[in-house]
Amino acid sequence: MDDRTPSALSAVVRRPHRADARRNFDKLLAAARTAFAEQGTGTPLEDIARSAGVGIGTLYRNFPTRQALFDAVYAGEVEELCHAAQDVADLPPWEAFSTWLDRFVSYVGTKRAISEELNRDSAMFRDARKAMYEAGEPLFARAQEAGEARRDASFDDVLRMITGIIATGYVSDEQRGRVLGFALDGIRTGKN
Amino acid sequence: MDDRTPSALSAVVRRPHRADARRNFDKLLAAARTAFAEQGTGTPLEDIARSAGVGIGTLYRNFPTRQALFDAVYAGEVEELCHAAQDVADLPPWEAFSTWLDRFVSYVGTKRAISEELNRDSAMFRDARKAMYEAGEPLFARAQEAGEARRDASFDDVLRMITGIIATGYVSDEQRGRVLGFALDGIRTGKN
DNA sequence: GGAAAAACGGAGGACACACTCCACTGCCGC
């Protein structure tokens, strides 16, 4: 990683200049990421600091508010997701879209943090949403143009639907997948 | 209302015998219901007591734990829902089912409490789930038998899907409705 | 009407978590 702000998304927090500080910064981000994923956004910040092997003071210096920390984690995940959109570029329209959605599901699904905070609207959140849409929307549009996805649905509709579905509890991962499939069938045209 | 336990569902808490106490019990339940609906299950119990016009002590006497209070509220809502199933009994199969789902959505949708705690499994929660399924499942089965709903989906699948979808945030109620429609199309057969 | 029993309510102790502050530590540039 280079040491400038890696993208407009994460402009909120600055990665520090000194080597040890940078190390701590990264450790915190990683710890927060798993903590948010496994226990939700409410995780005590002290726990995160401890599991990063760092004092609480250090956490606060890097991320003055819980929101700043959350934003930083979130920005990272969104970025990964945007990259994924490029990987599917040369699949056929519907496959490209649904593969990207799979990616979306596995990034977002296990980590409930994102759906938890979905309605927040910080500046950073708007940026993230925009970036994500720029990545995913073309894929959906292509599926629509190919006559594979219904035209009365917007990309936003689909994303919210998916987000909702994967955020609930299921008996098994298998059930989650099945249910997702049903919902996608409702988006796809010329099916069944 | 009579003064015995109104159903097996709410066996957890006892409605008190004395008139004033019973009044407070009901006020608390009502206050909790709106509070949970509007601010989620995390609402401070003191707020609920205050908005019921009752001391915190009274709340605790009636509902020794937050869970007990939540269970009581939840039980009430589930009961209403079960009744709704009877009202649609003589509509055509798919209409009956989707009308009941509408009911389900308007009971559950505005109040995010239920979906929040969906994965909890207290004894009471199991009962509620069972009651709800007894009410709704026949409607779904009928739609399946009439060839209107796909056979590879279970009632449980549908319910979880719906719950997930309505629990997320939307730009407008109109969007929520639209998205729900898409998802239901994925469940329905012989469509589009 | 009065006594016993039931219920009330809110002050206050306990706790969990957010966030600050500052004496100490160890990088980095010279």
Next chain:
DNA sequence: GCGGCAGTGGAGTGTGTCCTCCGTTTTTCC
């Protein structure tokens, strides 16, 4: 190497919520 200063960490303070306890009030029953 070494001095200055960015960075550290955790003890300590503040806040908000849970929950208990008990003197006071209300109801019920005779």
